Amino acid sequence: MLPPLITKQLVTILGEERLLLRSEDLQYYGLDRTTIWQANPCAVVLPGSIKEVQQIVLLAKEHNLAIVPSGGRTGLSGGAVAKDGEIVIALDRLNKIREFNPLDRTVTVGAGMITENLQNFAVEQGLFYPVDFASTGSSQIGGNIATNAGGINVIRYGMTRQWVAGLTVVTGAGDILELNRGLMKNNTGYDFRHLFIGSEGTLGLICEATIQLTRAPEETAVMVLGINDFPTVLDVLQTFTSKIDLTAFEFFSQLALDKVVAHQGHAVPFETKTPFYALLEFETKGDEVLELAMSLFEHCVEQGWVLDGVVSQSLSQASALWKLREDISETLWEFQPYKNDISVRVSRMPDFLDEVNKLVEQRYPDFEIVWYGHIGDGNLHLNILRPVHLSNDDFVAQCGAVSNEVGQLVAKYEGSVSAEHGVGLLKKDYLHYSRSASEISLMRAVKAVFDPNGILNPGKLISAKQD
Numbered sequence: 001m002l003p004p005l006i007t008k009q010l011v012t013i014l015g016e017e018r019l020l021l022r023s024e025d026l027q028y029y030g031l032d033r034t035t036i037w038q039a040n041p042c043a044v045v046l047p048g049s050i051k052e053v054q055q056i057v058l059l060a061k062e063h064n065l066a067i068v069p070s071g072g073r074t075g076l077s078g079g080a081v082a083k084d085g086e087i088v089i090a091l092d093r094l095n096k097i098r099e100f101n102p103l104d105r106t107v108t109v110g111a112g113m114i115t116e117n118l119q120n121f122a123v124e125q126g127l128f129y130p131v132d133f134a135s136t137g138s139s140q141i142g143g144n145i146a147t148n149a150g151g152i153n154v155i156r157y158g159m160t161r162q163w164v165a166g167l168t169v170v171t172g173a174g175d176i177l178e179l180n181r182g183l184m185k186n187n188t189g190y191d192f193r194h195l196f197i198g199s200e201g202t203l204g205l206i207c208e209a210t211i212q213l214t215r216a217p218e219e220t221a222v223m224v225l226g227i228n229d230f231p232t233v234l235d236v237l238q239t240f241t242s243k244i245d246l247t248a249f250e251f252f253s254q255l256a257l258d259k260v261v262a263h264q265g266h267a268v269p270f271e272t273k274t275p276f277y278a279l280l281e282f283e284t285k286g287d288e289v290l291e292l293a294m295s296l297f298e299h300c301v302e303q304g305w306v307l308d309g310v311v312s313q314s315l316s317q318a319s320a321l322w323k324l325r326e327d328i329s330e331t332l333w334e335f336q337p338y339k340n341d342i343s344v345r346v347s348r349m350p351d352f353l354d355e356v357n358k359l360v361e362q363r364y365p366d367f368e369i370v371w372y373g374h375i376g377d378g379n380l381h382l383n384i385l386r387p388v389h390l391s392n393d394d395f396v397a398q399c400g401a402v403s404n405e406v407g408q409l410v411a412k413y414e415g416s417v418s419a420e421h422g423v424g425l426l427k428k429d430y431l432h433y434s435r436s437a438s439e440i441s442l443m444r445a446v447k448a449v450f451d452p453n454g455i456l457n458p459g460k461l462i463s464a465k466q467d
C-alpha cells in the first residue's frame with residue numbers, strides 16, 4: 001500500500017490520472033513476459049517529462065521506496081517484474097520524436113517510443129534502424145537500451161549499444177545526466193552512456209535517447225536450408241560467411257518448426273523434414289550475390305550438409321520464411337517455456353553445442369526441448385517446455401538445477417549466461433558463471449555511486465549484498 005503522504009505528493013507531481021492504483025493496472029504494469037513471478041507493485045506512475053521522472057525519483061529516494069522502471073515489458077528475464085510493493089515508473093508517455101538531424105543521421109526520441117515506430121520513422125526518412133526482433137511492435141526503445149537488446153540482425157549490425165549516440169538519464173540519486181550529446185567522437189574520459197546501456201534499470205531511468213540511423217539495405221533475399229545435425233549448421237555458416245556479408249544467420253529445430261506451423265498455420269519451407277534449419281539473409285546487389293549464394297548452397301548439398309533448401313523469390317515469400325523463425329517465441333508462450341539464452345564465441349560453438357546437447361538429453365529426458373537462436377552470433381535459445389503434469393514451481397526448480405549445469409558449461413567455454421535477454425531475476429544466480437567475483441563486486445560499487453539508496457530495480461541483475 002502506498003502511504004497517503006506519498007500518494008498526495010505523487011498526485012501533486014503528476015496529476016491524479018497519472019497515478020494508477022487499480023488492481024488491473026498493477027497487474028498489467030507489474031509483469032514482463034515471464035510467467036514465474038506474481039505482480040505486486042504498490043502503484044504505477046506515468047510521468048510526462050524528464051523533470052517529473054526526476055521529482056518521482058527524489059521522492060522515492062527521500063522515503064526509501066523501491067522503483068521498477070518499465071518499458072514495453074516484453075523482457076524475458078524478469079527485469080521489469082514488480083513483485084515486492086515497488087512503484088512502477090512507466091515511460092509510455094515519453095514517446096515523441098524531439099529532433100531529427102538528416103546530416104548526422106540521428107534522431108532523438110523519448111524512451112517510451114515503441115521500437116517499431118522508430119523503425120518506421122527511419123524508413124520514412126529513407127534510412128534504417130537495424131535493431132530488429134519479434135516484439136518490436138510493443139517493446140520500447142528505453143527498454144531496448146536498458147537491456148542492450150539484440151535480435152535477428154546482430155551478425156551484421158551489432159546490438160542496440162552500437163546505435164546509441166546519446167542518452168538522458170535520471171540516476172537513482174536524482175541527477176539528470178546528458179551523456180555523449182549524440183557525438184560520433186568524444187574522448188573525454190569515462191563514457192557513462194555505456195554503463196547505462198544494459199544496466200537493466202539498476203543505475204538510472206533512461207528517459208531520452210539519440211539514436212544513430214544508417215543507410216537502408218538494398219533488396220534482400222532469404223534462404224532456408226534443411227540441415228542434418230548441429231556441427232553441420234556451423235559448416236554451413238562458415239561456408240556462407242567466408243564469401244557473403246550476411247544480414248542474418250538464424251537456426252531452429254524441427255520441433256520449433258512443427259510448433260510454429262501447427263500454431264500459426266504457416267506453410268513449411270519444403271517437404272523434406274530435417275533436424276535443423278538455417279535461415280540466411282543477404283543483400284542481393286543485383287543478381288551477383290544471389291548467384292554466389294546459389295553456388296554456395298550447391299556446395300553445401302554436395303558435401304551432404306544441406307538436404308533441401310529454398311530461396312525467396314519475392315518480398316512476400318521472404319517475409320513468410322522469416323515468420324517461421326520470428327513466430328517461434330510467441331508460439332511457445334502457451335507452454336510456459338523456461339528460457340536459457342546463452343552464448344559462446346562462434347569458433348567454440350561446435351564443442352559447446354555437443355556438450356550442451358548431451359547434458360540436455362541426459363537431464364531432460366522427458367521434456368520437450370525447443371532449440372533456436374542466432375547461431376551466427378554464437379547465441380543459442382534453449383527453451384524447455386513445461387509438461388502439463390508438473391506444477392510451475394516444480395518445473396522452475398528442475399530447470400533451475402539444469403541451468404546451473406548449463407552455466408558450468410558456459411563458464412568452461414568462457415561464454416555468457418545471457419547473450420541478449422538480460423539477467424533480471426531469472427539469471428541472477430548464474431551470473432557468476434560469466435562474470436568474476438571481482439567484477440560483480442565492482443558492479444555493486446558502481447550501483448552504489450549512481451543509486452546510493454539502492455532504490456532502483458532492487459534485486460535485479462545483482463543482489464545488494466555479497467551472496
Ligand code: MLT
Nearest residue numbers: 133134326328329373381
Ligand atoms: C528470439 O530470438 O526469438 C527472441 O530472443 C525471443 C525468445 O528467445 O523467445
Ligand code: ZN
Nearest residue numbers: 151373381420
Ligand atoms: Zn533472440
